[in-house]
Amino acid sequence: MLINDEMIDYISELARLKLRDDERESAKNEINKIIDYMDTLNQLDTSEIEAMSHAFPVKNVFRKDEVMPSKDRDDILLNAPDKKDGAFKVPKTFE
Amino acid sequence: MEFLTTMGLEVHCELSTKTKIFCSCSTEFGGEPNTHVCEVCTGMPGSLPVLNEQVVEYAIRTGLATNCTITQYNKFDRKNYFYPDLPKAYQVSQLYLPICQNGHIDIEVNGVKKAIRIKEIHMEEDAGKLIHDPWDDCTLVDYNRCGVPLLEIVSEPDFESGEEVIAYLTKLKSILQYIDVSDCKMEQGSLRADVNLSVRPVGQTELGTRTEMKNINSFKAIARAIEGERKRQIEVITEGKKVVQETRRWDDNKGASYAMRSKENAQDYRYFPEPDLVPIEISDEWIERVRQSLPELPTEKKERYISEYGLPEYDVDIITGSKFLVKIFEKALEVCGEPKEVSNWIMGEVLRMASETGTEPEDIKFDPENLGKLILLVKKKTINRNTAKEVFEKMFTDNVDPEKYIKDNGLEMVTDDGAVLAVVKAVIEANPKAVAEFKGGSAKVKGFIVGQCMKQLKGKADPSVVNKIILEELDKI
Numbered sequence: 034m035l036i037n038d039e040m041i042d043y044i045s046e047l048a049r050l051k052l053r054d055d056e057r058e059s060a061k062n063e064i065n066k067i068i069d070y071m072d073t074l075n076q077l078d079t080s081e082i083e084a085m086s087h088a089f090p091v092k093n094v095f096r097k098d099e100v101m102p103s104k105d106r107d108d109i110l111l112n113a114p115d116k117k118d119g120a121f122k123v124p125k126t127f128e
Numbered sequence: 129m130e131f132l133t134t135m136g137l138e139v140h141c142e143l144s145t146k147t148k149i150f151c152s153c154s155t156e157f158g159g160e161p162n163t164h165v166c167e168v169c170t171g172m173p174g175s176l177p178v179l180n181e182q183v184v185e186y187a188i189r190t191g192l193a194t195n196c197t198i199t200q201y202n203k204f205d206r207k208n209y210f211y212p213d214l215p216k217a218y219q220v221s222q223l224y225l226p227i228c229q230n231g232h233i234d235i236e237v238n239g240v241k242k243a244i245r246i247k248e249i250h251m252e253e254d255a256g257k258l259i260h261d262p263w264d265d266c267t268l269v270d271y272n273r274c275g276v277p278l279l280e281i282v283s284e285p286d287f288e289s290g291e292e293v294i295a296y297l298t299k300l301k302s303i304l305q306y307i308d309v310s311d312c313k314m315e316q317g318s319l320r321a322d323v324n325l326s327v328r329p330v331g332q333t334e335l336g337t338r339t340e341m342k343n344i345n346s347f348k349a350i351a352r353a354i355e356g357e358r359k360r361q362i363e364v365i366t367e368g369k370k371v372v373q374e375t376r377r378w379d380d381n382k383g384a385s386y387a388m389r390s391k392e393n394a395q396d397y398r399y400f401p402e403p404d405l406v407p408i409e410i411s412d413e414w415i416e417r418v419r420q421s422l423p424e425l426p427t428e429k430k431e432r433y434i435s436e437y438g439l440p441e442y443d444v445d446i447i448t449g450s451k452f453l454v455k456i457f458e459k460a461l462e463v464c465g466e467p468k469e470v471s472n473w474i475m476g477e478v479l480r481m482a483s484e485t486g487t488e489p490e491d492i493k494f495d496p497e498n499l500g501k502l503i504l505l506v507k508k509k510t511i512n513r514n515t516a517k518e519v520f521e522k523m524f525t526d527n528v529d530p531e532k533y534i535k536d537n538g539l540e541m542v543t544d545d546g547a548v549l550a551v552v553k554a555v556i557e558a559n560p561k562a563v564a565e566f567k568g569g570s571a572k573v574k575g576f577i578v579g580q581c582m583k584q585l586k587g588k589a590d591p592s593v594v595n596k597i598i599l600e601e602l603d604k605i
Contacts, residue, residue, distance in 0.1 A: 047208075047396060049210055086203055086401035086403075086407070087401075087406055087407065089406070091406045092406050092407045092409050093407075093408055093409055094178060094179065094406050095178070095179055095180070095181035095184070096152065096178040096179060096180055096181065097181065097182075098145050098146050098147050098180050098181065098182035099147065099152065100146050100147050100152060100153070100154045101147075101153075103153045103154065103163060103164050103165055103166050104166045106160075106162050106163055106165075109162055109165055109166075109167075109170055110162065117261065117264065117266075117268055118161065118268065119160060119161045119162055119163075120161045120259065120268035120269055120270050121162070121212070121269040121271075122261075122264070122266055122267075122269075123212045123267050123268075123269055124266060124267065125265055125266050125267050126211070126212060126267045
């Protein structure tokens with residue numbers, strides 16, 4: 034499978050990335066190289082190997098259901114581009 | 129043309145854990161905006177989630193109570209989308225290996241029993257709340273709810289009527305409350321249902337195109353939304369047009385649904401395994417321990433109440449439908465040992481007072497043991513039934529102790545027959561006309577004489593004793 038212009042536009046739309054024409058070209062080339070590499074990997078016979086989602090053999094890491102103090106609201110809002118009444122302020126999402 | 133309706137439900141239920149699914153912030157409802165948040169639930173770079181063990185426990189409990197198979201090797205996946213209610217730009221959910229699979233819930237509609245299959249139940253995190261600010265024409269975001277643990281319970285498309293949907297939701301809600309995994313307060317959003325609905329002409333085997341209605345927040349609104357959407361789809365098809373697969377919002381005030389703006393590519397969530405959370409392995413022992421800890425569920429309880437106490441099915445349905453009514457029933461029963469009396473009191477006075485005061489069963493505040501005491505006080509003839517109803521109203525509104533209240537207000541029945549006799553004699557003497565009418569054959573005037581006696585006794589006498597003495601006295605004349 035090769036990435037064409039239409040797919041690059043679709044992916045950048047999903048990722049909310051606005052690409053200039055030259056960026057679009059280089060992204061296309063880079064993603065195509067990654068996909069090529071996947072094709073190489075796909076040549077391996079993995080039929081006997083179970084799918085893996087983690088590299089480390091660790092499981093069942095849990096936390097007890099005990100409340101700890103939350104962060105100070107002012108700290109949480111410190112980097113917010115905009116705020117109002119203790120809330121993050123964002124462009125209107127309602128129709 | 130006749131149409132068949134097919135529906136499936138996705139129910140989101142907020143778990144009643146103390147803390148969020150991946151951090152130790154409180155899940156308490158109704159705090160000031162952004163006061164129950166930290167770097168994890170606001171998706172700050174570099175923060176890492178740690179799973180709340182109680183969420184897994186509750187999910188297993190729910191799966192077992194709905195006849196599911198528990199998936200013993202679990203992992204989480206990322207569901208990617210950009211929307212300000214989710215600061216990480218992905219929701220941690222379970223796509224590939226949901227924790228519970230292939231269950232069912234039995235419902236009954238108009239005497240017909242039916243099993244609704246549950247496809248899966250998965251664990252995920254809730255999103256934050258968006259509040260429209262009309263002054264600045266912008267949206268304000270509160271992340272207190274972001275990261276509250278949710279179970280999404282997905283049914284198979286097994287529903288054919290609104291009644292079946294409501295019966296299922298009622299049953300599901302009572303199961304979730306019985307097993308203490310959620311308070312299921314629809315008005316606070318801790319139980320929300322999405323309805324997938326399609327119609328097709330009778331005779332057509334393949335399902336029609338479905339629409340999804342999201343987050344309808346009361347049983348009544350769900351029933352109306354189903355009826356409204358069914359009619360709309362039938363109209364579309366009858367006009368020769370095609371139903372569009374889309375998400376619609378039901379406006380319960382207007383009684384109509386409208387299409388939510390379909391963002392292009394909105395359905396492409398690009399799921400992939402969540403790398404920040406390790407797999408969960410659920411051992412046979414864990415499942416067995418949870419199974420042992422499950423309480424008696426609504427269906428089993430219903431059967432037992434009928435066979436053991438001989439209560440009418442209708443009453444049992446209502447009582448076992450709410451774990452709060454069950455609690456009243458069982459605690460009162462422990463005290464008085466009179467199942468039929470307790471059931472009658474619940475079906476009568478308890479539900480009457482609840483509906484008159486607009487109280488939900490979970491908000492009833494009298495001590496159930498006191499209902500048992502009240503029943504014993506009637507049985508021992510300390511008070512009569514009418515006084516008991518008065519006392520109960522006080523119990524319901526002010527949670528008074530019936531024994532103390534009766535004593536403090538001098539409501540005990542006059543058990544001294546001599547005192548009753550004196551009153552009867554006085555009433556007979558004061559009402560010669562009524563007595564004459566009675567002697568003349570008018571039986572109904574006896575009621576008047578009984579009433580006068582009860583009035584003088586301030587209602588605190590056993591009516592059967594009063595009746596007996598009146599008849600004896602009238603006989604002597």
